[in-house]
Amino acid sequence: xxxxxxxxxxxxxxxxxxxxxxxxxxxxxxxxxxxxxxxxxxxxxxxxxxxxxxxxxxxxxxxxxxxxxxxxxxxxxxxxxxxxxxxxxxxxxxxxxxxxxxxxxxxxxxxxxxxxxxxxxxxxxxxxxxxxxxxxxxxxxxxxxxxxxxxxxxxxxxxxxxxxxxxxxxxxxxxxxxxxxxxxxxxxxxxxxxxxxxxxxxxxxxxxxxxxxxxxxxxxxxxxxxxxxxxxxxxxxxxxxxxxxxxxxxxxxxxxxxxxxxxxxxxxxxxxxxxxxxxxxxxxxxxxxxxxxxxxxxxxxxxxxxxxxxxxxxxxxxxxxxxxxxxxxxxxxxxxxxxxxxxxxxxxxxxxxxxxxxxxxxxxxxxxxxxxxxxxxxxxxxxxxxxxxxxxxxxxxxxxxxxxxxxxxxxxxxxxxxxxxxxxxxxxxxxxxxxxxxxxxxxxxxxxxxxxxxxxxxxxxxxxxx
Ligand SMILES: Cc1cc2nc3c(=O)[nH]c(=O)nc-3n(C[C@H](O)[C@H](O)[C@H](O)COP(=O)(O)O)c2cc1C
Numbered sequence: 001x002x003x004x005x006x007x008x009x010x011x012x013x014x015x016x017x018x019x020x021x022x023x024x025x026x027x028x029x030x031x032x033x034x035x036x037x038x039x040x041x042x043x044x045x046x047x048x049x050x051x052x053x054x055x056x057x058x059x060x061x062x063x064x065x066x067x068x069x070x071x072x073x074x075x076x077x078x079x080x081x082x083x084x085x086x087x088x089x090x091x092x093x094x095x096x097x098x099x100x101x102x103x104x105x106x107x108x109x110x111x112x113x114x115x116x117x118x119x120x121x122x123x124x125x126x127x128x129x130x131x132x133x134x135x136x137x138x139x140x141x142x143x144x145x146x147x148x149x150x151x152x153x154x155x156x157x158x159x160x161x162x163x164x165x166x167x168x169x170x171x172x173x174x175x176x177x178x179x180x181x182x183x184x185x186x187x188x189x190x191x192x193x194x195x196x197x198x199x200x201x202x203x204x205x206x207x208x209x210x211x212x213x214x215x216x217x218x219x220x221x222x223x224x225x226x227x228x229x230x231x232x233x234x235x236x237x238x239x240x241x242x243x244x245x246x247x248x249x250x251x252x253x254x255x256x257x258x259x260x261x262x263x264x265x266x267x268x269x270x271x272x273x274x275x276x277x278x279x280x281x282x283x284x285x286x287x288x289x290x291x292x293x294x295x296x297x298x299x300x301x302x303x304x305x306x307x308x309x310x311x312x313x314x315x316x317x318x319x320x321x322x323x324x325x326x327x328x329x330x331x332x333x334x335x336x337x338x339x340x341x342x343x344x345x346x347x348x349x350x351x352x353x354x355x356x357x358x359x360x361x362x363x364x365x366x367x368x369x370x371x372x373x374x375x376x377x378x379x380x381x382x383x384x385x386x387x388x389x390x391x392x393x394x395x396x397x398x399x400x401x402x403x404x405x406x407x408x409x410x411x412x413x414x415x416x417x418x419x420x421x422x423x424x425x426x427x428x429x430x431x432x433x434x435x436x437x438x439x440x441x442x443x444x445x446x447x448x449x450x451x452x453x454x455x456x457x458x459x460x461x462x463x464x465x466x
Contacts, residue, residue, distance in 0.1 A: 001158055004062035005035040008069025008080030010239050012040035016138050017106040021068050023141060024154050031158065034058045039069070042079040043236070046086060056095045064100045064161045065128065070138075070240065071107035071115040074323045075280060078237040078287035084122055085277050097127040100165070102157045106138045110382050111326060111375070117319040121171040121279045129167035131160045174279075174313050178344035180208030181311070183215045185350045190357040192222030195364045198263050199226045201273035201309070202284050208341045209275045209311040215350065216271060216309060216339075219357035225263060229288050232259035238290035245395040250294040257294070269305045269336070269360045276312025280320055289327070296398040297383045301331035305364045307338065307356055314340040322375075329376040334369045336360040384408060 009015030018035070025033045036055045044051045059065060069076045076084075087093060101123045105112055116133040123130040134153040140146040159165070197220050203210035217224045233255030243251045250257060264270065274281035292300060306328045314321060321338070328335045336359055339352045372380075383398075388408055392399035402408050412418070427433045437444060 001031045001064065001161055002062045003031060003033050003064050003066055004059050005033055005066045005068050006059075006080070006083070007035050007037050008039040008067065008076050008083075010039045010077060010079055010237060011241075012037045015039070015070070015240075017068050017070050017104065017136075020104055020106065020136060020141055020150065021066070023147065023150065027151055028154065028158070034062065035068075038083040039077050039079040042082050045083065052086075052090075056092055059095045059099075062099065064102070064157060065096065066157070067101065067103040067119050069103070069105055069115070069119075071105050071110070071112045072238065072240070073286070073289040073293065074111035074114045074326060075118050075286065076115055077240070078283050078290050081278075081280060081286045082237075082283035085283055087126070088278060093126050096123075099128050100131055100157070100161045100167075101128040102131045102153075103133045104136070104153075105133065106136045106140075108382060108386050109135065109137055110379055111323070114319050114323050114326070117171075118279055121317075121319065124169045124171045125173065125278065129160070129165070130170070131157050131165075131167065171279075172316070174276075174316050177312060178208075178341055180206075181211050181215075181341040181344075181349050182208075182346055183211060183218075183350055184346040187215065187219040187350065187354055187357075189221035190219055190354070190361055192220050192224075192269075192361055193365055194222070195268040195361055196266050197222070197224045197269045197271070197360075198267035199224060199271040199273060199309075200229055200263060200288075201226070202229050202275070202282055203273065204275075207275065207311065209273055209309065212309045212311065212339065212341060212349070212353065213273050216273075216353045216357060219354050220361075225267075227259075227263055229259075229284060232256045232288065234287060234291060237287045238293055242394065244294040244397075245296060246397065248294055248296055248298070248397045250291065252291075256291050260292070264300065267304055268364045269307070270301065270333075271307045271309060271360075273309035274311070276310065276314070276317065276320070279317055280323070281310075296395055296401075297387065298398060298401045299330070299332040301328065301333035303367070303369065304333045305336040305360045306331075306333045307336040307360055309353075310338060310340040310342075312340070313342055314338065315342055326375045326379075329370075329372055330379040332369065332372075332376075334363060336363055380407070384410070 005021050007015060007018055009017050021033065021035065036058055038045060041051065045055060069080055075081065087096070103116060103119045105115055112135045116135065120130050134150060136146065136150070199213055199217055201209060201213045203213055213226060217226055235252055235254040239251065241251055274285045277283070280286065308324050324338065325335050337356045339349065339356050341349055343349065384402065384407060387395060387398055387402055428437065
């Protein structure tokens with residue numbers, strides 16, 4: 001069988017993910033693997049006809065496509081995202097049509113599922129037969145049990161190709177875009193109360209996104225800084241080199257860090273506007289997110305109100321919504337809202353933009369950050385354990401931040417609780433005590449909360465006096 005491997009890592013041969021492919025090559029000697037380094041070579045692929053046609057020929061001639069990619073900021077690297085855009089823009093989807101596909105990722109399992117869902121949706125759109133994914137932790141290949149699983153995964157992929165296994169589409173096709181939004185009613189201005197509002201966008205002139213950006217900016221009475229992310233002057237996508245790990249300094253010497261300092265850092269209210277391209281925002285936005293990795297695992301949006309303007313069918317893209325809201329929450333910011341042009345009703349969009357402006361200022365004023373849900377709680381534990389478990393040797397900047405902010409908050413550090421848990425556990429060995437606890441479990445569960453309820457009135461009064 002001829003397998004075309006589309007490698008998404010900018011690191012090319014030095015990619016961690018590619019070592020998993022090399023393992024498969026050695027394990028399946030009867031099959032041929034042709035690796036196309038789209039992550040490493042995206043610039044040449046984009047500019048030179050020769051590289052592009054050679055790549056397409058490899059895909060056309062293969063029996064199955066393996067997307068082998070690292071997870072970068074909850075998705076695939078911007079370079080691979082750009083390649084997927086090119087396939088659509090250059091109308092060459094027929095090279096992929098009908099082929100069986102699978103994906104193999106490496107990561108630390110932080111939002112790997114969104115990267116898989118994205119690739120699955122892309123495969124469905126290309127008319128491919130998506131078999132499934134294998135999600136490896138970046139060090140899993142050292143583990144024999146994992147190696148066996150990887151072989152099983154790949155055997156299933158090969159069998160699916162040999163059997164011409166029928167596969168149902170999972171992600172429905174996206175609807176046709178709504179007509180571009182044009183503001184209808186003049187906005188009523190919202191007092192920004194000294195909050196610094198920044199809107200970043202990648203709008204084309206005359207687009208619905210540009211109209212939404214203008215519409216939202218006009219909703220704020222105070223000054224609003226609006227900038228195109230092109231002005232960050234990024235020379236390229238994140239290289240995955242992790243040189244930033246030591247002191248949060250990127251290896252690139254371009255305008256990105258200065259842009260970050262100028263727009264992101266001072267913003268109290270940060271709005272990011274984008275247009276749906278395939279099943280995510282543009283590769284340019286993805287590059288912006290990837291490049292933000294120079295901050296390591298330090299929450300770069302901490303304390304900000306963050307909002308999005310999305311031109312395109314967001315309601316049909318739960319993965320995009322999950323990534324956008326996940327980004328905010330894991331950065332310890334608050335999602336003030338997302339407005340899309342999807343309803344196609346200009347007056348309704350005007351109203352939503354105005355409501356967003358009002359809410360963002362109100363929440364910024366109250367310094368409200370929504371309590372985290374599963375993605376941020378789980379993300380914290382993953383980063384904490386990964387850093388402590390080894391990454392801190394090189395991710396020095398993260399380590400410093402985690403120490404200074406008490407983020408190495410393992411439950412084992414709470415000695416008082418450990419003693420009391422041990423004591424309770426011993427008491428539970430006494431049948432009479434256990435009977436009593438079992439009988440009154442709900443009472444015991446709410447007992448520690450009573451003190452808070454008793455003090456709530458005082459707290460509310462103190463808040464209104466402020
Ligand atoms: C810019 C960047 C972003 C990353 N984002 C994520 C992420 O969102 N989730 C995750 O689990 N790992 C993330 N990682 C870790 C990589 O997925 C992991 O190191 C991977 O094995 C790298 O593979 P490669 O060498 O093939 O590029 C990120 C790494 C980089 C450099």
